[in-house]
Amino acid sequence: MVGSGSAARSLQNRCLPGNNPALEGAPMLSEIVTPGARFSGAQYRVLLADDDAAVRGSLAALLDGDGFLTEHASGGHEVLSLLRNYQAKKSSGRLAERPFDFLVLDVNMPDLTGVEVLRRIRSEYRWSFPALFVSGEASVELKKDVEEVGGFALLPKPVEPDLFRSRIRDLVSTLLEN
Secondary structure, three states: OEOOOHHHHHHHHHOOHHHOHHHOOOOOHHHHHOOOOOOOOOOOEEEEEOOOHHHHHHHHHHHHHOOOEEEEEOOHHHHHHHHHHHHHHHOOOOOOOOOOOEEEEEOOOOOOOHHHHHHHHHHHHOOOOOEEEEEOOOOHHHHHHHHHOOOOEEEEOOEOHHHHHHHHHHHHHHHHOO
């Protein structure tokens, strides 16, 4: 499970097949989605936001190991700042239409919640990113908030690596490959 503290830091390295004998021979996410092929790093860009550096690092290791290009943010305001900077560069005509293919957002960040971040991205920037949420607090109300803002899934923390990879696979096959 990916959580916080020293256990999460040691798990970060054990989540990768090359660092954990139990995972040797296990298919990478890209091999599950497209048998025999890896994701092109330039194909899927992910913005990952979590205020806990250990969780952020662990989830990034899973994504990076599966061929995704990740950019990290430690809070909601940082996410919005990255998007503001991107939008300023985009107006010069040098960048793609959207900076990221999907988002992975912690629900409970100290400055803005992940739900607030996604809501603001959709209203202020008019971008409609698929988003997967993670949270240490699970409730019916939170699940409803995630669904109302258009979140793809809500995963509990500590995050199970296999469940995370499965939901990322589902997001990609459902929302990005069609």
